[in-house]
Amino acid sequence: MNNSGTRSLHGKKGGTMIRQRLIGCLRWMMHELNSADSIPKLSCHNHCGEALEINHADRQGFQGIWKTAVGPKKGQFGTQLTTFIAPNLMWHDLTTQEKNRTLTVAYCTPIRKGECRLFARFPFQFASPLPAGLMRYTPSWVFHLLQNSILEDDQIFLYLQERHLTQQKQGIPIAQSYYMPTRADRFVVALHQWLQRYTADPFPNKPLPPAIGREQVIERYHSHTVHCASCRTTLSRIKRGRQGMVMGALVAWITVQLYLLDWGGTAKLARVASISFIVCTIIWLSLGWLERKFYEGRSIPLRNVSEK
Structure with a gap:
């Protein structure tokens, strides 16, 4: 498979707690998949009916499957698998009926309370040589700018969300902390259940660092550019x-x-x-x-x- 490259975000703000960042990565990866031209945009109108089935779950993680792909034309884009391998690896695997395959892979490593390091890879395989050639000759930095913008679309909300949730009392049921109205949210629910069941907090009883401004949350130079050769x-x-x-x-x-x-x-x-x-x-x-x-x-x- 070809690969659009690795993106490393060092010390990205918005939650070292695996609870927040993996959920954030899940939402970001869903956004990434639905940003592709070959896949329709998600909305409540065309996605609420898509049921995710969790077909395997244990201490090592779990896997979910959409038997029909996301979007209004059910089944046209094939089956999508979503996998979580404990404690910090998640990926989406989508193969269309035209034999085009796309993976969105994210490693999320907490480095301190309030910050994490994210490594993302985007392997792809096309049935036609034309799109593969276009991707091969597109500079890596073009993909990185696009991927950063997708991540930042959730970044501000996740940063504030983590601080809001840490102010709540511990042990509150998930349904009282998050609004998850669709059947597609079952993967997020399963992740919460895994985190609670196995007490997966890498920094227990550690306070969050002082709050930072919006400019620091969305800054790219120190979190990515200085670490990326391209x-x-x-x-x-x-x-x-x-x-x-x-x-x-x-x-x-x-x-x-x-x-x-x-x-x-x-x-x-x-x-x-x-x-x-x-x-x-x-x-x-x-x-x-x-x-x-x-x-x-x-x-x-x-x-x-x-x-x-």
Whole structure:
């Protein structure tokens, strides 16, 4: 199988407790799968009827199966398996009727109270060579930016959710802490049951660190970019590219000024310099927009952006 790469998020905020992060990974992986073009978006209208069956559960973990794939066209996308191997590995395995197979795999390792390290891999196998070729020649940093945005879509909520739940009394039933109205939530319920049954808290009786702001929750540079060779190298090239655009724009501006002051040059050269100045400015601004994505995510999650 091909692989879109490994994403390592060092010290990502939002919950060292396995209870919070594995549930967060489950929701994130579901979001990742449903972000693919070949799989329809999830909503309560087209997903509430999909029943997850837990067909195996013990101390080592459990596995669930959707006999019909998620989405309104039942059965068209094949069967999906969702697996949890204790204490910190989860994956989704989806094979379509066209023999396209996609896995979303996440290792979630608590490193201290309030933080965890997430390793994610996305193996895939296509029946047609075209999509496999496109994926092979797409730079890793493109996937990483997309995957970070998907993770951050839940990150802010999970960070606040953990702090809210730790303020509640211990031993409260799951149904009183979480709102899980659909049959698809059975996997989350099973995970809670496993955590409670085997007391899987890696930092018992440890307090959470002081609360941090939204900017720190969605920051990317220290949690990912600095640790990722692809993103780190691309960021360095972007910075050099912006510097080059500044120099190019400066040369173009000086050329135009020399012509306007009648100190040299031709009208044709001045026109070329003017266009070059505009192009350099646009590229400089575009690279600046891209550069910010290696430092921080969206302050407003996509799910909260109104569709117009």
